[in-house]
Amino acid sequence: MSERKVKIMIAKPGLDGHDRGAKVVARALRDAGFEVIYTGLHQSIDQIVQAALEEDVDAIGISILSGAHMYVFPTLMQKLKEAGLDDIVVFGGGIIPLDDIPKLKEVGVKEIFLPGTPLEEIVEWVRNNVKPRPVKL
Amino acid sequence: MGEIKTKSGLFNEEAIEQIASEKERWERESLAKEIARHPERKEKFLSLSDLEIKRVYTPEDIKDFDYMRDLGFPGEYPFTRGVHTTMYRGRIWTIRQFAGFGTPEQTNKRYKYLLSIGQTGLSMAFDFPTLYGRDSDDPMSRGEVGKCGVAVDTLKDFEIIFDGIPMDKISTSMTINPPAIVLLAMYIACAEKQGVPQEKLMGTVQNDMLKEFIAQKTWIYPPEPSLRLVRDIVVYCTHHVPKWNTISISGYHIREAGATAVQELAFTLADGIEYVRMGINAGLDVDQFAPRYSFFFDSHMDFFEEIAKFRAARRMWAKIMREWFGAKNPRSWWMRFHTQTAGCSLTAQQPLNNIVRTTIEALAAVLGGTQSLHTNSMDETWALPTEEAVTVATRTQQIIAYESGVTNTIDPLAGSYFVEALTNQIEEKAWEYINKIEEMGGMLEAIKKGYPQREITESAFRFQQAVERKEKIIVGVNEFVMGEEHDLPIEILKIDPEVERVQIERLNEVRRKRNNAKVKSLLDDLRDACKDEKTNVMPIIIDLVREYASIGEICNAMKDVFGEYKDPAFF
Numbered sequence: 001m002s003e004r005k006v007k008i009m010i011a012k013p014g015l016d017g018h019d020r021g022a023k024v025v026a027r028a029l030r031d032a033g034f035e036v037i038y039t040g041l042h043q044s045i046d047q048i049v050q051a052a053l054e055e056d057v058d059a060i061g062i063s064i065l066s067g068a069h070m071y072v073f074p075t076l077m078q079k080l081k082e083a084g085l086d087d088i089v090v091f092g093g094g095i096i097p098l099d100d101i102p103k104l105k106e107v108g109v110k111e112i113f114l115p116g117t118p119l120e121e122i123v124e125w126v127r128n129n130v131k132p133r134p135v136k137l
Numbered sequence: 138m139g140e141i142k143t144k145s146g147l148f149n150e151e152a153i154e155q156i157a158s159e160k161e162r163w164e165r166e167s168l169a170k171e172i173a174r175h176p177e178r179k180e181k182f183l184s185l186s187d188l189e190i191k192r193v194y195t196p197e198d199i200k201d202f203d204y205m206r207d208l209g210f211p212g213e214y215p216f217t218r219g220v221h222t223t224m225y226r227g228r229i230w231t232i233r234q235f236a237g238f239g240t241p242e243q244t245n246k247r248y249k250y251l252l253s254i255g256q257t258g259l260s261m262a263f264d265f266p267t268l269y270g271r272d273s274d275d276p277m278s279r280g281e282v283g284k285c286g287v288a289v290d291t292l293k294d295f296e297i298i299f300d301g302i303p304m305d306k307i308s309t310s311m312t313i314n315p316p317a318i319v320l321l322a323m324y325i326a327c328a329e330k331q332g333v334p335q336e337k338l339m340g341t342v343q344n345d346m347l348k349e350f351i352a353q354k355t356w357i358y359p360p361e362p363s364l365r366l367v368r369d370i371v372v373y374c375t376h377h378v379p380k381w382n383t384i385s386i387s388g389y390h391i392r393e394a395g396a397t398a399v400q401e402l403a404f405t406l407a408d409g410i411e412y413v414r415m416g417i418n419a420g421l422d423v424d425q426f427a428p429r430y431s432f433f434f435d436s437h438m439d440f441f442e443e444i445a446k447f448r449a450a451r452r453m454w455a456k457i458m459r460e461w462f463g464a465k466n467p468r469s470w471w472m473r474f475h476t477q478t479a480g481c482s483l484t485a486q487q488p489l490n491n492i493v494r495t496t497i498e499a500l501a502a503v504l505g506g507t508q509s510l511h512t513n514s515m516d517e518t519w520a521l522p523t524e525e526a527v528t529v530a531t532r533t534q535q536i537i538a539y540e541s542g543v544t545n546t547i548d549p550l551a552g553s554y555f556v557e558a559l560t561n562q563i564e565e566k567a568w569e570y571i572n573k574i575e576e577m578g579g580m581l582e583a584i585k586k587g588y589p590q591r592e593i594t595e596s597a598f599r600f601q602q603a604v605e606r607k608e609k610i611i612v613g614v615n616e617f618v619m620g621e622e623h624d625l626p627i628e629i630l631k632i633d634p635e636v637e638r639v640q641i642e643r644l645n646e647v648r649r650k651r652n653n654a655k656v657k658s659l660l661d662d663l664r665d666a667c668k669d670e671k672t673n674v675m676p677i678i679i680d681l682v683r684e685y686a687s688i689g690e691i692c693n694a695m696k697d698v699f700g701e702y703k704d705p706a707f708f
Contacts, residue, residue: 015265017354040706071280
């Protein structure tokens, strides 16, 4: 039996309206053969967790350019844990100062991509780091 | 009014024929040999927006060029050479740096600093909660308060921001859209407290909801009620705040979202056309309100393409206003515009290079005849700018203005075969888009069909692919890359998380002290006013902010009637 397709959700948390990057990354991942869901703008963290649960995704890519990353990522990680979804791989990208990155990794964010990252690098990283989650019975 | 009759065609047929045949000879004799020995670097040379650029331009490329029809003189129709008669010989453009962060106190201090280093107008940046009409204590505001701009909840915050800044002397631009009506009301009420009547106020609210749905994505209500609020501002200011620019019709965000130069120009003009129709439908005479519409463009990295875009923009708007709408006041034909250098052209890598990028872009804006200019700071792909970075950005404008000599003469690139041909080419391609949007029933209808949104998403993806394939070079990103140690900015501005707590505390204190019964009854009046499409809600909103009603309370009351817009979320 072949493995099912890896399913990724690209999400825009909070009020940040910059969606150029999120859409370009979503499309590149789709073109690379992943199953991709894009949440659209203005999602609360609870909505993102709920969507991840319902859609049974393997990874969540958070795009954030508003400066709220030090609130958004830790809160998301906490709520995923509470929902029993801590095996979902979380990665992110946007306007994020370098010295915040270790702190984000400490709370469990797997990777942060900065402006100027080639799409191919993101696609490769997802290929290597995201596997279909085991089906829970 | 029909075509202008002129005798100012510049080239005769014989001259063009000779030039064409000499060019053929040159290609055969000189060029062919040279290319055989040293092929050119690329097969095709494309502009940043993928327009094909020729090897060399000659009069043949503008053979129908007619000086009076196509250019005219500065300050005269069709304004290709500029809206003002003396341009920068009379007065340098307004140096207007977009700024605001943290608490009202911090922003007040930054504004005073900017004025002290020679800035000549203010431009307010609000945080995300304010941009979306939410209070600092709204659950969706968590983590965002004071981050991307200053937090504003009530009139109290405005009083602090403008403390010691004379509102009758300084002009202020506010980048605010769905809650524009609330922030303008606060500006008016704050000035009132300084003893400045609304008739004297100078400034701009962005108030361009069409481009929000197209590109910037800051929305609250569905398109129709959103446009109704735009209208209420236009109508109110036409009668009561005559020096206020009521809409800043913005291409900037359209471009930043990934549009090409042609798309930026075409979609912006199509938005402008929709807003002119809106004013006319509201019962105003076109010459009453059109002079107070202004524009806002991006200045990107392709120097000549941008200059051509600005020149084409002025000529097209003049035609639209005079020929389509029959405006009679020459001020209605003017396209006055603000420019911001392209944020999306800046790189996180080797951030000092951004100073150079910004300089080139700022120079294009000046050669394109801008009325005001924001130059980005080198560190803005990392955070809001530090004081040092914003000083360099401001100095960049002053060096162009006072050292470079480009301000000595008006529209110095006019008559360049290349610049004129490119101006014509961009104009022609923009008309194609505008005609297509007209066929769809105008921009509002086009937006509902998702047309401009999809066009931009496509362009953004194509651009990124071209970068990945190195068809487009970005220094420090896909060529001339250096190690990470070169990518660090010197210093980054961080917003203290305390801002959120301080702001919420102040909001609660305001709520305790104000007349809450009065606020409640005015909010009920506002809901009623919203239900009647013909009522202008601006006067009630001014009353509400005077009573220290918060932005969230006012916007939520309108939400009760108007509903909310949801992102169609395609990619």
